[in-house]
Amino acid sequence: MSETEPRPLMSVLGPGLVTGAADDDPSGIGTYSQIGAQFGYGMAWTMLFGFPLLASIQAICAQIGATTGRGIAHNLRRHYPPALLRTMVGLLLIANVINLGADLGAMGAALGLLVPGPVLAFTVAFGVLSILAEVFISYNRYASILKWTTLSLFSYVAVVFVAGVDWWQALRGVAIPSFAFDKEHTMALVAVFGTTISPYLFFWQAGQEVEEQRRRHTKPLHVSPRSAGPELKRIRTDTLVGMGFSHLTALFIIIATAATLNAHGVTDITSAAQAADALRPIAGNLAFAFFAIGIIGTGLLAVPVLAGAAAYAVAETFRWPEGLDRKPREAKAFYGVIALATLGGVALNFTGLDPMRALYWAAVVNGLLAPPLMVVTMLIARNPRAMGHLTISRKLAFGGWLSTAVMWGIALLFLFG
Structure with a gap:
C-alpha cells in the first residue's frame, strides 16, 4: 500500500485507542459513577469540555515519542535536570501502584458479584494473569489483544439503552455547564479531571509510539522527516478517536448512573x-x-497500561533495556518493574486500606504531578534539540498550553479552594 492510499481505520488505530480506553479504568468508572449518582446529569458537561484538553496533550506525547524515538522519561533525562526526572518518576510510580491496587480490587469485587467466591483470590488471579500476559505474550499479539479489549467499553453503551434516560435533561447537562463553587462541586471537578488527564497516559502513549516504530522497523521522524506527514496524520486520527471513545464512554457511565441511581x-x-x-x-x-463485565474488561486493559507506563518511566530513567517487543531475558529489569508494580497493587488489597482513601491519594498525586509534567512535556515538544525541525505546530501548542493551564487551575483549586 502506498503512503498516499488511505489505510483501513483499524490499522490506523493503536496507541491512541488503547490509551483512551485505558483512561476508563475501574477507578475511573467509580469516579464517573459517583458523579452521575451525586449530581445526576448536572456535571455531564465536563466530558465535552475535557475532550479537546486530553486529546491535545496526548497527541503531543505521541508526537514526542514518534519524532524522537524515545519516551517521556528518556527525553526528560536528556534535556532537563536529574532531580526533576527522579521526582516525576517517583510520584508516577507511587500513583500507579495505588491505582493498580484500586483497579485490581475493583475487578475482584466485580467478579465476586457475578460469580460468588473469594474476592481477594480473584484479585490475586487478575494480577498474576496481567503479569503473565504482559511478560510472555509477543508484542504484536499483545498489542492486538489490547486493541480488541477496548470493545468491552461498549457494555456501558448497552447500560444506557436499558436504563430509563431522560434524554432532554441528559443533552442539557452535556451542553449547558452547571457548577456551584461549593465543596461538593469543587471535589467533583478535581476528581473528574484528576481521573481523566492522568500522567501514566502520557508515558504510555509516547512509549507505545516508540514500540510501533520498532515493530514496523521504521526510524524516528526526526531522522526520516519525509514520512512525517502521513505519520502525524495517523497519530492525530488515532488520538482523536481514542480520546473521543474514552470521553463518550465516561459520558455514558454518568448518564446511566444519573438515570438509575440518582x-x-x-x-x-x-x-x-x-x-x-x-x-x-x-x-x-x-x-x-x-x-x-465492563469493569473486568476495562481492568484487563488498564492494569497492563498502568504497570507498563511505570516500567517505561523507570527503565528510561536508569537507562535499562526496555520495551514490550523485547524478550524477558533481554529486558529483565523492565519486566521486573511491571511485575513488582502489579504485585504491589495486589498487596495493597491485603492491608485493609480503604479503597476510596487509596483512590483519593492517587488522585492527589496525579493532580499534583500532572501540571508540572505537562509543562515539561510542552517544553520538550517545542524544543528543537529534542524534536529537530518537527516541533509541534502553533495550533497544537495552543491546545497543549490550554490543557496545562486548566490542570494548574484545578490543582490550585484543590490545594487552596
Missing part, C-alpha cells in the same frame, strides 16, 4: 463494583451484568 435517590457510590451492584434492583440484572 433518579432513585442513591447518591453516594464509593466504588465501581458498588455502582454495578446498586444498578441491579433499579435497572435489572441485564444492566447490572453489563456494568460488572
Whole structure:
C-alpha cells in the first residue's frame, strides 16, 4: 500500500485507542459513577469540555515519542535536570501502584458479584494473569489483544439503552455547564479531571509510539522527516478517536448512573463494583451484568497500561533495556518493574486500606504531578534539540498550553479552594 492510499481505520488505530480506553479504568468508572449518582446529569458537561484538553496533550506525547524515538522519561533525562526526572518518576510510580491496587480490587469485587467466591483470590488471579500476559505474550499479539479489549467499553453503551434516560435533561447537562463553587462541586471537578488527564497516559502513549516504530522497523521522524506527514496524520486520527471513545464512554457511565441511581435517590457510590451492584434492583440484572463485565474488561486493559507506563518511566530513567517487543531475558529489569508494580497493587488489597482513601491519594498525586509534567512535556515538544525541525505546530501548542493551564487551575483549586 502506498503512503498516499488511505489505510483501513483499524490499522490506523493503536496507541491512541488503547490509551483512551485505558483512561476508563475501574477507578475511573467509580469516579464517573459517583458523579452521575451525586449530581445526576448536572456535571455531564465536563466530558465535552475535557475532550479537546486530553486529546491535545496526548497527541503531543505521541508526537514526542514518534519524532524522537524515545519516551517521556528518556527525553526528560536528556534535556532537563536529574532531580526533576527522579521526582516525576517517583510520584508516577507511587500513583500507579495505588491505582493498580484500586483497579485490581475493583475487578475482584466485580467478579465476586457475578460469580460468588473469594474476592481477594480473584484479585490475586487478575494480577498474576496481567503479569503473565504482559511478560510472555509477543508484542504484536499483545498489542492486538489490547486493541480488541477496548470493545468491552461498549457494555456501558448497552447500560444506557436499558436504563430509563431522560434524554432532554441528559443533552442539557452535556451542553449547558452547571457548577456551584461549593465543596461538593469543587471535589467533583478535581476528581473528574484528576481521573481523566492522568500522567501514566502520557508515558504510555509516547512509549507505545516508540514500540510501533520498532515493530514496523521504521526510524524516528526526526531522522526520516519525509514520512512525517502521513505519520502525524495517523497519530492525530488515532488520538482523536481514542480520546473521543474514552470521553463518550465516561459520558455514558454518568448518564446511566444519573438515570438509575440518582433518579432513585442513591447518591453516594464509593466504588465501581458498588455502582454495578446498586444498578441491579433499579435497572435489572441485564444492566447490572453489563456494568460488572465492563469493569473486568476495562481492568484487563488498564492494569497492563498502568504497570507498563511505570516500567517505561523507570527503565528510561536508569537507562535499562526496555520495551514490550523485547524478550524477558533481554529486558529483565523492565519486566521486573511491571511485575513488582502489579504485585504491589495486589498487596495493597491485603492491608485493609480503604479503597476510596487509596483512590483519593492517587488522585492527589496525579493532580499534583500532572501540571508540572505537562509543562515539561510542552517544553520538550517545542524544543528543537529534542524534536529537530518537527516541533509541534502553533495550533497544537495552543491546545497543549490550554490543557496545562486548566490542570494548574484545578490543582490550585484543590490545594487552596
